[in-house]
Amino acid sequence: MQEVLFLVFLSLTSVIAYDNCPKCGTMDVPYPLSTGDSCGNPSYRVYCNNGVLNFLSATGFYYKIQSIDPSASRLIISPPVILTNTCMSSDLSLGGLTIDQNSPFNISSRNTVMLLNCSEGILLSPLNCSLSSPCRVFERGVGEGRGCGDTLCCSYLKDSSMTSHRIRARVGGCSAYTSVVDLNPGDVNFHAWHYGIELQWIPLT
Ligand SMILES: *[C@@H]1O[C@H](CO)[C@@H](O)[C@H](O)[C@H]1NC(C)=O
Ligand SMILES: *[C@@H]1O[C@H](CO)[C@@H](O)[C@H](O)[C@H]1NC(C)=O
Ligand SMILES: *[C@@H]1O[C@H](CO)[C@@H](O)[C@H](O)[C@H]1NC(C)=O
Numbered sequence: 327m328q329e330v331l332f333l334v335f336l337s338l339t340s341v342i343a344y345d346n347c348p349k350c351g352t353m354d355v356p357y358p359l360s361t362g363d364s365c366g367n368p369s370y371r372v373y374c375n376n377g378v379l380n381f382l383s384a385t386g387f388y389y390k391i392q393s394i395d396p397s398a399s400r401l402i403i404s405p406p407v408i409l410t411n412t413c414m415s416s417d418l419s420l421g422g423l424t425i426d427q428n429s430p431f432n433i434s435s436r437n438t439v440m441l442l443n444c445s446e447g448i449l450l451s452p453l454n455c456s457l458s459s460p461c462r463v464f465e466r467g468v469g470e471g472r473g474c475g476d477t478l479c480c481s482y483l484k485d486s487s488m489t490s491h492r493i494r495a496r497v498g499g500c501s502a503y504t505s506v507v508d509l510n511p512g513d514v515n516f517h518a519w520h521y522g523i524e525l526q527w528i529p530l531t
Contacts, residue, residue: 345357345358345366346365346366347359347362347366348365350374350377350378350379351374351378351379352377353379353391353394354394355372355374355379356396357396358370358527358530359372359394359396360372361373361374361379370430372391373388375388378390381401381403383417384424384425384429385420385421386420387416387417387420387423389403389404389406389423389523390403390404391403392404393522399526399527399528400434400524400526400527401525401527402507402520402522402523402524402525403525404521404523405503405522405523406423406503407470408442408470408474408502408504409473410473411473412473412502413442413443413473413474413477413501413502414473414501415495415501415502415503417495418496418497418502421494422492422495422496422503423492423493423523424492425491425492425525427491429491430527430528431525432491432525432526433484433490433491433493433523433524433525434524434525434526435484436484436507436524437484437505437506437522437523437524438481438484438505438509439483439484439493439503440459440461440464440479440480440481440504440506441453441461441479441480441481441482441500441502441503442461442464442465442471442500442502442504443474443477443478443501443502444478444479444480444499444500445478445499445500448478448500449480452482453481453482454480454481454482455478455479455480459479459480459481460481460506460514461481462479463514463516464504464516465479467516467517468516470504471504473502474502480500504521505521505523506519506520506521507520507521507522507523507524508520
C-alpha cells in the first residue's frame with residue numbers, strides 16, 4: 327500500500343514539474359501561472375511578451391509583473407506609468423485597473439493606493455485627502471508624480487470592504503494613481519517605497 331502511495335506521489339510531482347512553464351526572460355513562471363496552453367493552469371494566464379512577463383487586465387492593458395511569491399500565491403505588478411508632464415495614468419482611457427470578477431486574481435489588502443488629480447467630489451468618500459496624506463509625499467518627491475503637483479490627491483489602504491477587482495482612474499474623477507505595497511503609516515522615505523500593486527490568486531488545493 328505504501329509503495330502504491332509513493333508511486334502516486336511520484337507521478338503527481340512529475341506532472342507538476344512537467345506543467346511548469348518555461349522562464350520568461352529571466353523570470354521563473356511558477357505553477358499554476360500559465361504563459362500558454364501547454365503549461366501551467368490555463369485559468370491563471372499571464373503573458374510573456376518579448377521576454378517580459380505581463381498581467382493582462384479585463385480591459386486589455388498589460389501590466390509588467392515585477393515579482394512572484396508562489397508560496398504565498400501573490401505577485402506584484404508595476405503601476406501604470408504617469409505620462410510625462412501630465413497627471414494621467416497610461417491606463418486612464420481604460421478606466422484604470424480592472425480585473426475580471428471571475429478571474430482567480432484579485433487586489434490584495436496590502437496596497438496603499440494614491441489617487442491623483444482628483445475632482446472635489448471625491449472628498450465625500452472615506453479617503454485620506456489631507457495635506458499629510460502619503461500621496462502628497464509622492465507628488466512632491468517623485469519625478470513621475472510632479473505633473474500631479476498642486477492637484478487634489480487622496481490615499482487609502484485597499485481593504486476587504488472595498489472592491490478587490492478595480493482601481494479606478496477617470497477624467498473628472500482622479501486621472502492618475504499609483505500604489506505602494508506594505509507602506510508603514512507615516513513612512514515618508516519615498517525613495518524606499520515599494521511601488522507596485524500586489525495581486526493574490528486563489529491557491530490550487
Ligand atoms: C493621513 O495619513 C497621514 C500619514 O499616514 C496621517 O498622519 C494622517 O493622520 C492621515 N489623516 C487622515 C484624515 O486619515
Ligand atoms: C487633471 O484632470 C482633469 C480632468 O479631470 C484634466 O482635464 C487635467 O488635464 C488633469 N491634469 C493634468 C495635469 O493632467
Ligand atoms: C481575494 O482572493 C483571496 C485569495 O483567493 C481570497 O482569500 C479573498 O477572499 C479575495 N478577496 C475578495 C474581496 O474577494
